[in-house]
Amino acid sequence: MIPAGPAAEHASIAGTFSEKVRGVAPDGWDVATPVAEWTARDVVRHLVEWFPGFLAGGSDIKLPIGPSVDEDPVAAWEHHAAAVQAVLDDPAAADTTFAHPHLPAMPLPQAIAQFYTNDVFMHTWDLARATGQDDRLDAGRCQSMFEGMEPMDEMLRQSGQYGARVPVPDDADAQAKLIGLIGRDPEWRP
Incomplete structure (x- = not known):
């Protein structure tokens, strides 16, 4: 069971995704996934690359740039997940409004949970299935x-x-x- 609340949910879901990332064999990053035309590396790339722009588009938050997904997908993911968790763990996040031009304004933690953490959850299946790991x-x-x-x-x-x-x-x-x-x-x- 996944704990409640955006920070705890992200910690749990990103933690499970991290296990799958660390479970990919060194030569497994270029295998096909259930997402047409994506490799295992592309699943990580998607999560690491789309969210910083989305977050910056609705807040003043700029996630720190981390390692390259091409060079080290494990390090890239772990850096990114830690940066997102730091945003959610910051007490000021609860009082921050996420005001993206294409969405109704909402509390920042809710936006992260709804749009990003749910995406991590779904892509966990893609990565696990592609790389022969437990995909439940x-x-x-x-x-x-x-x-x-x-x-x-x-x-x-x-x-x-x-x-x-x-x-x-x-x-x-x-x-x-x-x-x-x-x-x-x-x-x-x-």
């Missing part, structure tokens, strides 16, 4: 994310951030439903 995700979080995202199915497709929904059996578990909803085949294998 927290069932309760899968269920709540599926229930929250499913009513927005059309908007998700229009965003360009998700592939076509992959049908799963009605009796599929919450993880398979979430993975299918975000455009991955839960049966995908390297």
